Amino acid sequence: MKLHPEANIQISGGGSGAGIQAIGAKTVDIGMSSRDVTKDELAKYPNFNIVTVAHDGIAIIVNPQNTIQYISLDQVNQTYTGKITKWTQITSANVPNTNNQIVLIGRDSSSGTRTYFDETVLSKATPVKTMLEQNSNGAVAQSVAQTPGAIGYVSIGFLSSDVKALPVLMQNGSTVVPSVGTVKDKTYPVSRDLYMITNGQPTGLTRDYINFILNADGQKIVADQGYVPVTS
Amino acid sequence: MTFFDRFTGNSSGYTAKVSRIKEKSVSSIFFLTALFAVVVVSFILLFLLRDGYPIFQTVGIFNFILGSSWTPSAVVPSYGIFALIVGTILVTLGAMIFAVPLSIGCAIYISELASPRIKGIVKPAIELLAGIPSVVYGFFGLIILTTFIRTTFDIPTGQTWLAGSILLGIMALPTIISVSEDAISSVPCEYREGSLAVGATRWQTISRVIVPAALSGIAAAIILGVGRAIGETMAVMMVTGNAAIVPDPIWNVLSPIRTLTGTLGIEMGDVSIGSDHYHALFGVAVVLLIIALIVNLSAVAILSYLRDGRTSGPAHASRIKVPFLSLLKNKFSQWFRIAALAIFVLLLLAAALWWIALAVVLAVALWHYGRSWLSRKHIETIAFIGVTVAALIVLAILAIILGDIIIKGLPALSWDFLTESPTNLGRGGGIFPAIAGTLYLVTGAILIALPLGVGAAIYLVEYTREGRITKLIRTGVDLLNGTPSIVFGLFGFAFLVLYLNVGVSLFAGMITLALMVLPTVIRTTEESLKNIPRSLREGSLALGATQWQTIKNVIIPPAIPGIVTGAILSIGRAAGETAPIMFTAVVFSTRFLPGSIFDPVMALPYHLYILSTNVPGASTNKYGTALVLLMLVVAFYTVAILIRNYYAKKTRG
Numbered sequence: 001m002k003l004h005p006e007a008n009i010q011i012s013g014g015g016s017g018a019g020i021q022a023i024g025a026k027t028v029d030i031g032m033s034s035r036d037v038t039k040d041e042l043a044k045y046p047n048f049n050i051v052t053v054a055h056d057g058i059a060i061i062v063n064p065q066n067t068i069q070y071i072s073l074d075q076v077n078q079t080y081t082g083k084i085t086k087w088t089q090i091t092s093a094n095v096p097n098t099n100n101q102i103v104l105i106g107r108d109s110s111s112g113t114r115t116y117f118d119e120t121v122l123s124k125a126t127p128v129k130t131m132l133e134q135n136s137n138g139a140v141a142q143s144v145a146q147t148p149g150a151i152g153y154v155s156i157g158f159l160s161s162d163v164k165a166l167p168v169l170m171q172n173g174s175t176v177v178p179s180v181g182t183v184k185d186k187t188y189p190v191s192r193d194l195y196m197i198t199n200g201q202p203t204g205l206t207r208d209y210i211n212f213i214l215n216a217d218g219q220k221i222v223a224d225q226g227y228v229p230v231t232s
Numbered sequence: 233m234t235f236f237d238r239f240t241g242n243s244s245g246y247t248a249k250v251s252r253i254k255e256k257s258v259s260s261i262f263f264l265t266a267l268f269a270v271v272v273v274s275f276i277l278l279f280l281l282r283d284g285y286p287i288f289q290t291v292g293i294f295n296f297i298l299g300s301s302w303t304p305s306a307v308v309p310s311y312g313i314f315a316l317i318v319g320t321i322l323v324t325l326g327a328m329i330f331a332v333p334l335s336i337g338c339a340i341y342i343s344e345l346a347s348p349r350i351k352g353i354v355k356p357a358i359e360l361l362a363g364i365p366s367v368v369y370g371f372f373g374l375i376i377l378t379t380f381i382r383t384t385f386d387i388p389t390g391q392t393w394l395a396g397s398i399l400l401g402i403m404a405l406p407t408i409i410s411v412s413e414d415a416i417s418s419v420p421c422e423y424r425e426g427s428l429a430v431g432a433t434r435w436q437t438i439s440r441v442i443v444p445a446a447l448s449g450i451a452a453a454i455i456l457g458v459g460r461a462i463g464e465t466m467a468v469m470m471v472t473g474n475a476a477i478v479p480d481p482i483w484n485v486l487s488p489i490r491t492l493t494g495t496l497g498i499e500m501g502d503v504s505i506g507s508d509h510y511h512a513l514f515g516v517a518v519v520l521l522i523i524a525l526i527v528n529l530s531a532v533a534i535l536s537y538l539r540d541g542r543t544s545g546p547a548h549a550s551r552i553k554v555p556f557l558s559l560l561k562n563k564f565s566q567w568f569r570i571a572a573l574a575i576f577v578l579l580l581l582a583a584a585l586w587w588i589a590l591a592v593v594l595a596v597a598l599w600h601y602g603r604s605w606l607s608r609k610h611i612e613t614i615a616f617i618g619v620t621v622a623a624l625i626v627l628a629i630l631a632i633i634l635g636d637i638i639i640k641g642l643p644a645l646s647w648d649f650l651t652e653s654p655t656n657l658g659r660g661g662g663i664f665p666a667i668a669g670t671l672y673l674v675t676g677a678i679l680i681a682l683p684l685g686v687g688a689a690i691y692l693v694e695y696t697r698e699g700r701i702t703k704l705i706r707t708g709v710d711l712l713n714g715t716p717s718i719v720f721g722l723f724g725f726a727f728l729v730l731y732l733n734v735g736v737s738l739f740a741g742m743i744t745l746a747l748m749v750l751p752t753v754i755r756t757t758e759e760s761l762k763n764i765p766r767s768l769r770e771g772s773l774a775l776g777a778t779q780w781q782t783i784k785n786v787i788i789p790p791a792i793p794g795i796v797t798g799a800i801l802s803i804g805r806a807a808g809e810t811a812p813i814m815f816t817a818v819v820f821s822t823r824f825l826p827g828s829i830f831d832p833v834m835a836l837p838y839h840l841y842i843l844s845t846n847v848p849g850a851s852t853n854k855y856g857t858a859l860v861l862l863m864l865v866v867a868f869y870t871v872a873i874l875i876r877n878y879y880a881k882k883t884r885g
Binding site (some may be wrong): 038098099103108109110111118126129137138139142143146147148149 | 301302303304305306307315374375378379382386388389390391469470473474475476477488490497498499500501502503504505506507509844845846847
């Protein structure tokens with residue numbers, strides 16, 4: 001920003017669909033997406049140039065009142081597919097002063113995070129219909145923070161002291177905490193890439209911007225926001 | 233130049249011809265503006281159908297509407313919206329059970345009990361309740377109401393049907409209260425006097441004479457409230473949990489639920505354009521639009537039925553009104569009351585509110601059997617206490633919402649907050665671009681809507697007799713008025729942003745908002761034109777003025793306060809709306825103001841929505857934004873109310 005005081009960056013949100021359409025129509029310079037560009041979209045806009053600018057882990061979160069220490073992905077799967085409905089069915093989990101009913105919180109059907117979560121953690125199963133759907137990471141975190149029995153999933157960039165991020169219990173019995181470090185060394189099992197998309201090779205200010213994000217200063221911002229740099 | 237000179241100057245043949253051509257063209261311009269509403273409605277339907285049609289083709293209308301599962305992201309996606317339709321109906325029903333008793337009580341209080349001074353406070357307060365932007369309600373509901381419900385009922389989550397219904401009920405209160413209050417106030421004085429003269433108490437007069445006489449007006453008020461509730465998006469999607477399920481059992485008000493509007497609100501943003509899911513969302517919008525239009529048209533039908541009854545003289549009025557009323561009163565009323573009570577008690581039981589359900593049953597039984605033991609005076613006192621309590625509850629709700637936002641928002645307010653750009657996605661810095669963006673949007677919207685709306689109203693009032701064309705135009709305006717705001721958003725997105733390819737921009741937002749407020753402008757202008765005495769028109773025409781001269785110099789000047797009030801109310805409404813601009817005009821954050829109208833902007837309601845749902849740790853700034861938005865909208869409404877009151881006094885005295 002200080003190097004390019006004339007540059008205006010508008011961040012438009014809640015619209016990866018419109019965003020991708022906008023890059024296709026070249027009304028914007030860069031599209032950011034947490035979901036993969038669909039096959040249809042690639043067929044429509046063959047010149048898309050997709051750059052990975054950061055890695056991201058999806059953390060399983062619960063309310064801080066929950067005594068749970070860790071969870072396995074299998075348990076998460078069973079929870080979201082309705083096979084586990086009480087916290088007492090999970091080791092070390094208990095929510096004092098409640099009947100331990102699990103409140104499932106997830107993302108809306110057009111979200112990139114949802115698609116990724118359903119595919120990897122739920123092995124392409126559809127979550128039960130009673131899952132509460134929110135349309136942003138922030139809304140999921142907010143709901144989990146104010147609901148003692150809740151479980152949800154958010155980008156690690158959205159973790160705060162209001163929610164408890166659960167370490168994942170691996171097959172070999174070890175647990176892995178979702179963090180920048182574990183996503184970076186690929187020990188944390190639920191991670192994905194974040195993209196910037198341009199229509200054709202980027203030029204001018206756009207190229208400078210993407211190069212900036214990819215250089216040390218830009219990647220420092222990525223790290224400051226709680227995401228994982230692509231370069232070391 | 234005096235009044236006479238203006239008209240007597242042009243008497244030569246040539247100028248007469250010119251002026252005749254001018255008259256013709258002026259009148260056709262007005263006709264075109266009037267037709268605009270009809271064109272817009274057809275366009276909206278056309279574009280929604282165009283984008284929704286493919287899903288009807290793929291899954292079939294039957295499967296789409298009655299299909300029980302909505303899982304667009306599944307490996308084999310299914311697009312059945314039955315649960316969403318049920319959700320919409322249930323949330324609305326719940327809202328009415330909450331809002332109707334309160335509203336009618338409050339309306340009776342305002343029109344029958346309140347002293348003029350108290351009335352002068354309570355009425356504007358209720359109008360302010362109407363001015364609170366829906367995203368502010370949603371914000372309040374998400375943070376306060378859902379937690380309250382969760383802890384009160386000791387249930388896992390407070391994001392429930394009940395939360396949605398209470399919030400929608402609160403939002404429908406002002407509509408129902410003001411329309412029913414109008415209906416009660418316009419019951420002829422003789423009814424009241426006659427009843428009191430034969431020795432009835434005030435409460436007997438109210439409950440046996442006045443309310444029954446105003447019943448059709450109250451019915452229309454309720455239906456308008458239903459229309460308001462069905463079309464609401466932002467508040468509902470923030471508190472209902474959005475689980476696409478039919479509650480089990482069906483009266484379980486503590487179950488999460490999802491509405492048609494909520495589905496559009498949460499899924500439209502990220503959907504891949506042109507996919508089945510995209511078309512399915514437009515299918516949802518078509519269904520929503522049709523439901524909303526049916527509800528609103530029936531309210532309009534009842535209201536116009538009433539109006540006809542009233543204007544055709546007292547003899548006709550009683551002839552027309554009585555059959556409808558007696559039908560309601562004698563045949564259905566008893567059963568209707570019992571059924572309503574049964575539903576209410578069932579709902580309370582389902583909500584595990586045993587003690588309240590018991591209290592209601594006891595109270596009703598006591599009322600039914602104990603009535604004969606109580607004197608008329610005691611009954612009156614009890615009833616008046618009840619009615620006053622209803623009014624107090626409504627005021628308390630207003631006070632709680634305003635109090636919460638003001639107390640938590642004030643610390644955020646500072647000069648820097650109002651004048652600086654946001655940093656760190658809105659967690660830091662100020663909200664200047666959002667304030668400016670909102671002002672740009674509403675200015676553009678009113679500049680577009682005002683000429684079109686005023687033109688249409690002038691055509692409807694001054695140029696035609698009631699006939700088939702005016703009926704068509706009026707229906708168009710009514711339909712536009714009943715269109716849910718999210719549907720305007722979808723139309724703006726499909727037509728302006730994508731089809732005309734203007735992109736997400738200030739321009740698209742202005743037009744979308746302009747279409748949304750157009751019916752308000754037309755209605756308020758029409759009202760103020762109709763209030764101008766006929767003698768003024770006739771006098772001007774008799775002096776040889778042409779129609780356009782009469783309109784320009786005689787009719788419009790005294791109508792201006794009314795038109796301005798309508799315009800300001802529209803600005804207030806446009807400033808607080810999120811759903812229409814969410815897909816058409818706004819961005820998360822931008823450092824600068826837009827360079828042209830084809831740039832996107834920030835806007836206050838959207839910024840508040842983003843801060844309260846997408847950005848963690850923006851607590852102070854989100855309350856600050858809520859407060860600024862509230863102050864802005866309330867300021868617009870206050871100015872409108874003041875102008876109206878000032879001129880009302882002036883014309884009366």
